[in-house]
Amino acid sequence: MRSGAMQVEAVSTTGIYCRAECSARPLARNTARYPSSVAAEAAGYRPCLRCRPERRAGSLAGLDAPEPVAAALLRITDGYLDDHDEQELASHVGYSARHLRRLFELHIGATPSAIARSRRAHFARRLIDETDLPFDAIARAAGLGGSRQLHRAMASLFGFTPSQLRSKRRRGERPSIDGGLALSVPYMAPFDFGAFLAHHAPRAIPGVESADGTYVRSISVCGHGGIAEVADAADGEHLRLRLHLPTYDSIIDDVHRARALLGTDADPDRPAVLDDDPVIGPLMRAAPGLRVPRSWDRFETVIRIVAGQQVSVAAASTMCGRIARRLGVPLSVADATVDETARDQASPVPHLPPPGSLPNHQFPSAAAQAGAGARGHAGLGFTQRRIDTIIGVARAVSDGDLDLEATHSLDDTVAQLCQFEGIGPWSAHLIAMRVFGHDDAFPASDLGLRRAVEHLTGQPCNPRELQARAESWRPYRSWAAQHLWNAAAGSHRQLPSNHPPD
Template identity: 65%
Template sequence: MQVSAVRTTGIYCRADCSAQPLPHNVTHYSNPVAAEVNGFRPCLHCHPERRAGSLADLDVPAPVQAALLRINDGFLDDHDEEALAAHVGYSARQLRRLFELHVGATPTTIARSRRAHFARSLIDDTDLTFAQIACAAGFTGPRQLHRAITSVFCFTPTELRSKRRRGEGPRLDGGLVLGIPYLAPYDFEAFTSHQAARVIPGVEAVTAYPTASDLKGFDSTGPRYVRSFAACGHPGIAEVMLPADTAVGAHWPTKAVSGSNWPDEATRRLQLRLHLPTYDSIIDAVSRCRALLGTDADPAPPTAALADDPLIGPLVGEAPGLRVPRSWDRFETAIRIVVNQQISLAAASTMAGRIAQRLGTPIDALSECCEGGPVPLSRLFPDAATLAGAGPSGLAGLGFTQRRIDTVVGVARAVASGEVDLCAADNLEAVVAQLCELPGIGPWTAHLIAMRVYGHDDAFPASDLGLRRAVEQLVGHPVSASELEALAEPWRPYRAWAAQHLWHAAARQASATR
């Protein structure tokens, strides 16, 4: 997100801020961190720090993008710049030079800013103590939190908490409630509809939330996505849902800014409720949630690129808030895709659930804690090392063919050994080529993993039966994989978004005909 910094006030703002400084006093930066490094603090009126968005979307060289992805995943919480540089094939000095040139800040500064901004959201949105916030955001203690917050925002944590509006404090009964900002428009119901067909039983679920009158004061209605996860070795449950002041079926909250058709930035949020025995380092869990939901993605570029297409354009117009769901856990998503080879979505969910049931960590004690009532969650999905260590015998008797067992275990071993890096920022062609070198992985699987796990906007599994049937409904005749590949050429570089619109349209049509 580009910001404008005003030298006479020491403040940086969003482009749409109502402030009108003299042009010769304004310096533009490609991202907020670069402005902060140069001594500017966020505007208290337009609150640029509350806007969704990610540094990973910057137009930077591939090694820098790979490093940004790792920073966003919390890599520098446990490693130093030397280790980060080694992962992307550079020396620490060269990586710092590239970061300062292309981002405007060093990797360490970006990691510190990431923690500071997350801590700021906890200061605004929760009543956690500053010691708890420091642990949750990855700081060593309140003193380090105080230094970081004061450096970035030019206010102490106490001063920031005193500035939050009356009534902004959350309810902490039954879990910690946080806001997940998004770039409007955003269609949460489209996400839950997509995810409902792909959930791994015991690990995640999509459920209908009770009406507001049944929630004992908990202000949310509509569908919710719930899943198990681990933070600092502790199992937990996350619930994502619409706030109560969001109209069901709408793409943004109904609260509007005076004189504007758009809601206030702070109201464009989903609700995330975390159930954990400790809130230490939950910053990484929140980042994973945002990645899965696609809330940081800007829908404007793909919408503009696809809106005039005679085939995809009408679908984009019907679902402007649609996003491409990515992954909460990269390895889990990759295995779920591999299991889905040549079988239905429902069968793949069942088979993936069997893997979790046999090799996953039990979390039964947490299944009753959710505010909307008990949820059918019982396991954490096994990590790559666990699945690789179990070997082919670990999957025996679960209904898999031997070929599928070999593929699943092969992917697990490749990830566990580091042969395949699911956080790499390689281009689409390189990712697909590397994945296709693994036994049992073809273009369909590789493109889906590139789309969901690596976040490639141009990934396109042209042989996907669902895509072909969706296009056949639009053109009125059968379409082969090669013909679909040719049809999709005008959709570059947003073929993944086009695919998501096709899947969404097909699902809506199937639902309407039931």
């Protein structure tokens, strides 16, 4: 995170906190700096209605904090405290609840529960501003339970009732009624949405997702199937997320998944250590808004990576599409029709992408794939060895032996993954990069990376030489890899898309 990116200034005389660049100019003696919005809120300050500091992109998970705190933060942003308490969270990272709260107050400025409450309250505020959903529907969507809890949360944090906040929304924030629930997703500028689409399009799983001008995928919320669309808002600050669902309960988690996949909270200035590198530096200057894509569905991404071993990108995507058709839950347009609580925001007939590009299945869960066994995966194009790997991983995830939300060091993550039959360093590093969010993961044996470096340097590059060269790219080798893949995709050269055996 760039220095001070999450910091805010609180004003003791007014009881509000602002962005550093806010046009308000209080006396310096009346201001105090806090490391994040949630820290200022924990100290009793309310967000400024002028600069709206709570609406900018940026993730608390990007702050410098000890590994257990980072692990707990990741769980909180994934909604863990919606269904668990602080004691369970603390046990997960190896601490008592009291000690974890002490660490959070020291490094973050707020307790885990305060961060979870802030997460729900700010999402509810966004729905108040950007939609015409009834307040009880907003409360359920944000995980607040009901209208009474929503009223209490808004009055406590913002100093206004939900009705007062809705009356204060700015011109242009009122939604257009053209189907689905449309939300803005802020990002840390610059952001290259086109580069994400170009990278993801050939890797998209047919029937589950597509990336042709707009990213579209099937989703499941509270057991209900639906469709999510992500497009560029073309304002230099936001993406536009549109959800088509029969219910909007608990959609806060899917908004988080969209942000995780696209990396909207990642700071593009963070890997500045690469600026002076003779290979990566020019690529970063040519594509300053590039991000490292992560995952919407962690298990789905793991299987897509395993399927990509020793085959082309297109073949891996096709075979994963076959898995979805055979073992996934079918999705119909009717699944995405809104319910009565959303009539003020979305029309009965959703504004959906062209039928040919609509997802038609949800990717099967780990339990479903484990239960299908070898027979359920036969005839889909996989070798028996690959089927065994897929089933082994599915069983480990389903049984809880492989925690895809764990926050371990890169070395420990790779070591654990390589214990699975059929998973070697290439797959392990890609999974560490895409699923676990490690910025320093680097699949040095990837042919695309090697050929990209050869093209840029004019010199042969084997895996060992690439590994040695990448040492100077630490701790952001994942960013370097993404820039190399991006450069290769735009070079108009047919670089190999198959990968070495694991």
